[in-house]
Every structure is written in structure tokens, then in C-alpha cells.
Amino acid sequence: MAYRCSTAACRCKKAALGLVLLLLCPPPLLANTQHFQAPLNAVKWEPSARQKSSAGQEPSARQEPPTENLYCSLSHDIPLYGRATFAKSAGHELGFRMTTKWNIGLNAKRARLRAMPPEWRPQATGQNLGDIRIQPGNTPFRLDESLTRRLLMALQNGMEVSFTYPVELDGQDHIKVSLPGVSFRPAMDVFASCLSRLPVYDFADFSDTVVHFAAGTDGLSPKIHKQLDAIAKYLATDPTVKKIIIEGHTDDIGQYRANDKLGQRRSSAIRDYLLAMGVPTGKFELRSLGERRPIYTNTTDEGRARNRRARITLERSSDEAMHVHSH
Secondary structure (H helix, E strand, C coil): CCCCCCCHHHHHHHHHHHHHHHHHCCCHHHCCEEEECCCHHHCCEEEECCCCCCCCCCCCCCCCCCCCCCEEEEEEEECCCEEEEEEEECCCCCEEEEEECCCCCCCCCEEEEEEECCCCCCCCCCEEEEEEECCCCCCCEEECHHHHHHHHHHHHCCCEEEEEEECCCCCCCEEEEEECCCCHHHHHHHHHHHHHCCCCCCHHHCCEEEEECCCCCCCCCHHHHHHHHHHHHHHCCCCCEEEEEEEEECCCCCCHHHHHHHHHHHHHHHHHHHHHCCCCHHHEEEEEEECCCCCCCCCCHHHHHHHCEEEEEEEECHHHHHHHHHC
């Protein structure tokens, strides 16, 4: 028969024993949490409203700023941990990434994302933004545009956004990384202004362009003018383009050598137009393939019209392409 505590003294002893056991074996809620956050009096959000050079550095003060940006960012350093960055490149979605000073390991699979009010706003309610997947390597957190906008909204409202994840598989010890909303709005205004001026086009929109010519001519039609104007405008904003290859093509009407010369004149006409628009002369590589590479049959009027063309290809070095893609 089980013994049952009936007296007040007995119940007190039992409660005291329970308290001792609680202190000796704390529940998971009392587990250790290592917290990374910049001191509130030293919080700095850094907007980048100018175009970066191919080496990823800001232009010097002596350089004229570009008329348009290809990349906008808003970053915050987290002491001893890493760097959080909101960013958008021309033609790409807005996103968020967090880089760390070390690989956080393979044990952490998911992190809890929360937005909590600061201590001086106890009446405000927090938001559970969900669990997010931790990616291996030194960039464990990458968020899509929808969740990135929710983070920006929370920070604009003065909330503190935190990422919390377990250190080991047992889940007893955690790391918490916080982004404070302190001093956020002025930097966000600069970032938003940069985003508003960001071109909607991307390198892929102009990396391979084909224009067509009338039979036997190298004259640039109004349609070609419009295409080249767009390319020149893009080139003025992207210093990473190192080579512009222009290939001139013809149909098979006329003599073989004459068609080679016509293809060369077509390439030269496009180069000359882009030069007049301010594109640097050292970037051009001209080729004439004449009638040697038809992409359609030359037995029909429609096929010959499509073969009377020039192809404009923009090239970047592999290192610069990787740098731009990483944004």
C-alpha cells in the first residue's frame, strides 16, 4: 500500500525535496544560451547606396558616382559572430543572408526566428516568424524575399529579430543571434532610396543580343537603335563587362568575299554606334562570319532575312561573374 502524505509538515518536506531536485536537475528551459548582439549604444546599420567596383570595394571619393546602381545592401556587424546583410541586385529578388566567422557545424539543422519588442515597449507583442533551415558553411542563413520583407518590417518597428539554434544534438545549449532595431530607420531610408533607383534589368537580359539588317546593307534601323540604346545604358552601369564581341552575318546572296566584307561593316556599324554612346573602345572584339554560319535556311525569303544579322555578346571574367552572382 502506497504511503500518502497527510500532515502539513509532511507536505512541506515533500515540497522542499522537490525544490532541491529542481535546482540539481534544471529543466531544458534553464539551459545555457550564448547570446551574440552588438551593444545597444554601438549598433550601426550600414547602407550601401553606391555601385561596387569589380573588386567589391566602394568607389573612391575621386570617382564620379554612376547614374544607376546595380546593387544595394544594408549590413550590420555582430561582434564575435559575423555579419547580417539585406541586399538586392538588379534583376534579382530582395534577400537576406548572414555570414559567420566560423562554420557553425553540422549538428544545427534549424533555427527559430522571432521578432520581440525591446524592453522599453512591454505592451508590444512578439512575433514567431517560424523555423528556418540552417545551411552548411559560413553562410548558414539565407532568406527569400517574403521572409526578408517581414524582417525589415519588424526592424523598422523597433523590434529585435533573433535567430536561435541548438549547439548540440541534445538541444540543451543554444546560440542566440540578435539584430536590434536601434538606429535602423535612418539607414533603411537610404537603403529604400537605393532600391527605388535599382534597374529592373539584369546581365542576362543583355549578355546575348541579335539584331537584323535589310538585304545588302549595314544601315541601322530604328529598331536596332532602340536595342543598342538599351545595351549602352546597361553597360554604363556594369563595370564588370570586360569584352563586347560583335559578329556580323549575311545571307548567301552575292559573292562569298563580298559577304565577308558586309559582315565586317555590320559589326563596325554597331561598334561605332556604341562608341558614340560612350562605351569604351578597348572592350570591342569584331568578327565577320559572312554567310558561313546560317541559323536558318537560305532557300526562303524568311530564312535569308533571319540570317542577315549581327550578334552582340557581353563577357565577364569568371571571378567577376562569381562576385556579382554572390550578391
